[in-house]
Amino acid sequence: MRPSAALPPVIRIIDGTFYRHHPSSASTAGQANPPLFNNLKFTLPSATDPPNHWYVLGPSLSGKTTFLQLLRGEHLCFGPEARSFPYLSTDAVPRKLRVPGKAIQYVGFDNNGFSASAIKPAHLSARYESKRVDTDFSLQDFLLGNTELNALKSDEDKPNPVLVDRVVRDLRLAHLLDLPVSFLSNGQGRRARIARALLRVPEVLLLDEPFMGLDPPTVAGLSPLLHSMARKASPRLVMSARPQDPIPDWITHLVYLRGDCQVGAMGEKEVVLEGLRKYVRGVWNGTRKEDKEMAVHNIEHMGKILTAKGIQGDPLGGEEGQAEDEIPLAADDQLSKPLGEPVVEMDGCVVQYRGKVALGSWKQQIQGEEKHGLLWTVRRGERWGIFGPNGSGKTTILSLICSDHPQTYSLPIKLFGKTRIPEPESATLPLTIWDIQARIGHSSPEIHQLMPRNLTVRQVIENSWADTFRTKAKMDSERKGKVDAVLGWFQAELNPAYLPSSSSPTLTATETYLQWADHYMFGELSFSAQRVLLFLRAIIKNPDIVVLDEAFGGMDDVVRNRCLLFLEHGDSKMYATNEDGSETIVDREASKAGNVKVRGLTDDQALICISHVREEIPGCIREWICLPEANSGEAARFGKSRGPLGKDEKSWRDIWGMSR
Template identity: 60%
Template sequence: MGLSAARPPIIRIANGTFYRHHPNSTILTSSASYSHPHSHPNPPLFTDLSFELPSHTSAASPPHNWCIVGPSLSGKTTFLQLLRGQHLCFPPTARSFPYLATDDVPHRLKAPSRAIQYVGFDTGSSLGGAAPTYMSARYESRREITDFSLRDFLLGNTELNPSDVKDDEASIDAKLFERVVVDLRLESLLSLPVTFLSNGQGRRARIARALLTRPEVLLLDEPFMGLDPPTVAGLSPLLQSLAAQASPRLVLSARPQDPLPEWITHLVYLRTDCQVGSMGDKETVLKGLRRYVRGVWKGGLTEDETLPVHALGEMGRTLTGRGVQGEGLAEELAETLAAGATAGSGRDVGGESGRLGEPLVEMDGCKVKYGDKVVLGNWTEERDGRSVDGLQWTVRRGERWGVFGPNGSGKTTIVSLLCSDHPQTYSLPIRLFGRSRLPEPESGILPLTFWDIQARIGHSSPEIHQHMPRSLTTRQVLESAWADTFRSKPTLDATAQGQVDATLQWFEHELNPAFNAHSIARDDKSDTLAWASDYMFGELPFSAQRILLFLRAIIKHSDIVVLDEAFSGMDDAVRDKCMLFLAYGEAKMYPPGFSKSALLSAETAVVDSPSAVSGRVKVTGLSDQQALICISHVKEEVPDCVREWICLPEASTGLPARVGRLDGPLRTDSKRWREIWNVGGGI
């Protein structure tokens, strides 16, 4: 016991203050779109922070399983990064890694950058290599030995000229490999090229690769984001067993609305100004936040702008082996708060008139195979008196579809087919906008070109996020909705330019990192959007990047809008603002102080915006001439207007896809959600 107590912590921070850049330096950038230089703000991060992660556990010192929780733009990723040694620390001696200097740590793990691994999903690098200029290039890349398999990726065999000298310390343990592959449900994918993995499969692969390097600490940035309920149910126990053995020690991050794994013991709750709001054991932190929420709602406390109450409404639920248990803080105070806390998560826009529009997407028996492996359409359906192999699916103008199914069931493949990124689009029975990708001599109809299709589809997805060039400015990302490729010159008329400006103004609080920085002069009213030409996409926080890609998908009012996990990574308040914008554009808004008015119903909480009152609305919401296709594993991230749904089966089951129609929003009724997933409860 005495020996264990004497062992130093693996991470120690004692009254440290962190900066992205040296506090005495001036970071200036300039852009061709305006003539004056613009200074990046460099506020202190986590002032006077103290934090320790124990290196060993015992009966007297139980494990500390930490989770960093906070709303959008609160600095969750930044907090994880500084635990690994990133960002400048003042004084420099305030941050140390004493355990790594002991003889208990192998030589390969002496450096914090190796001993402490970070797995996040906000980077521009893909599993399969450099990002292409356009999405379909992803499927054109399997032509050289550089297109390695998932097995090679997990084993680290990704170099063209690997050294013959093997590092025994860094070798992969065969038993660990087998366990990780099975627990993360990757065994059937080992022979596939990593470029062909779906979003959820890619996330599991990154986590698996990090676990196989046997680090001392594993930092997981929102590890459950984008994963289907069955995968989450399997991943959480695996992480729990690793945490119990402290091999490796785990630190997670999560949004306030995410259920916390039951094995989490300690919390750090972050304020919106990148400072710690509360830190300690889980029950103590939750108790303090519960007291704060109660005080604000009863009127005895003034709400702290950096600790918004609306972000805390869903916090407090627990992820267990039996599913999500417990209630959020708002539900604990009063049942009526639950409806108000997520008020306005989309509106019933279009698709309700009963009038069928023209078909925009027609798939009449689609089966996608890579070699012998079928990834979509491994079934036979009876339709209109005939048997058809593969997926049958029609999307009409004005319809609002939800596409669901477990990771690897083919959702990403469906998106690639309808966006015409997938090369098998040419050989499959698919018609887009009433036309085929191939010539139809008998009817004289010309084939659709790739660029014709791209111009008529707005698309946001983790794949778009992965391939979007980080060097584009905030404005250029939005304007690329009118371009052929991410980097080509867009064609914008005055109306389109006005829509871009109006959207940037509407979301400046969420997109401009310097919005609350007093150092940014706002005297020149004609240049208030200069920030959008100054900040690059790669400089924005993860949540802001997701918001920007969502706006890029809807701003052009394309015939088809595809939102594939578009709201993951956002906290509930930001998500609801995006949902409202999807429904109404800049015509509607929440009244000032809405975060303290959650008792209001969803309808009375929405008011006309100043733009609507003055008749200057430039950006409208989804129209009945558009079709919406939404993919999500979280019911709160499905717009309320979604009515039609399709649920894909596991590709190996041979069961057909199931389709149905909802009688109301998914968000407000768990029974509808369970009907889609064909389960009795627990998700």
């Protein structure tokens, strides 16, 4: 039943200003505690006619998560009566949902797995090797709330079976119900967390970047499902996203957040987009001064629309990318470059659990011989992209390469020319997991979950040279110089207290200049900064294989582009801003002086990347493999793009089998 238009709004904020800590608290003296969203006005109606579907957009550190949190009653509000939830006090709401903490559910994807009490992270290999009774419950138990040993639960707390069946069917989770939650892929886990929140029958569901890390077909399928929920107010939705992310076509209202946790624009979608379009063009033609907290380089990528047929339309800055015939082909000398020695060799890999095949459920003809499973070779100097639907086995491939998966011992796999098992005719010892991980740099959502939150910024990067997350890194003067170089290069992204005026230290002041890296802990950084830190940890030691699994998810365009530039050139180059606002890649003074500490990818290194967003794929990637839907029987497809996938939409659509 649709709520009556006469009922009061679910959320009402009139001239509210918010703080993370009480502004007069003695315990916060000296801590940054700026006012958030000064004099905010926001209303979420209980009625569904006319529709009110909100999308909160903003760059990194703009406060998207904070904005969603304050909608459910978190953070201090001044004045105290400026924020209210009048609809929750009406008879239209069940008694158990009459408090914001229960009626308004928040689902974020930057936390440790499913929740602190639901699943405890383990070392990557442990997720496959044994069943832990206290944490490795099935997805069905997770959805039903059966995640506590000896838990007391009344019948009224159990989800309605009819609702469970509908949610499981709508979110395509039925075939996963018996799997332990630790076996779910990143995308499957996101759908599971949304399902868990829906089974609590909330009045409002806050989704923090719900499309991040999902493959294009899944995003195209999930958006209409969310629209159906919002249209029926079952539940009402408020979602957040980055500026460059497409806006679902059913969204009616936008909030654009400035870089200083204030609202830059709010209102009906078309009105907000037109206002921001005029702002961008005004700055470009010199009739309007740019606000540093409303950076044009963030806003100009907004405006693309997500439809049932895919992403359509142009961003606010105009047409994006290059036409098909404008994309430069790979140079002849690149195509004819001698191939390096193999670093990964898979000769028919099939991974299965309890009789269910998770990877390699296909047969193919190779030189007249029928082969079963994945056949794939990665050589030094090659740049590979691994694509495929969520749950198709992409992360499983990486776990085999990184030797976290126990089936690495039994499958026909060679790493750096050796197998994991002793060979009778060989006089050399087999590779240990420590040998392998010392030669691989790895950034992924799983690493993000496992990284100890109480390590300092410096310790996280130095951990690249440690055997485990907690052991002491083996450092020398050269390695310390590399760490100092990347901390200085990425200070704006990593230092929460960064001020541009402090960006050019003297050599003698370097130690003082970088003291912040020994002060701030990993857990204190924003999600974007944490991802930058893990990216640097993966590449700083110049490993034989660099593995980037959704490494740039959660970053805005500027931060991501700096990371991609660093991946290719190290600290030898930088972006310089021209008078017209455009950016050019130039040599840094350190490069001119021959003082480069960290170099970009070399011909001796292999790169393997997983991403569902083509702009996040390094421009050097040409080779690709696209895995089929699990257990579909279809074979993996291999190919080569004509140019950088970030600019080659045709190749990107070919990979996913999507027509324009």
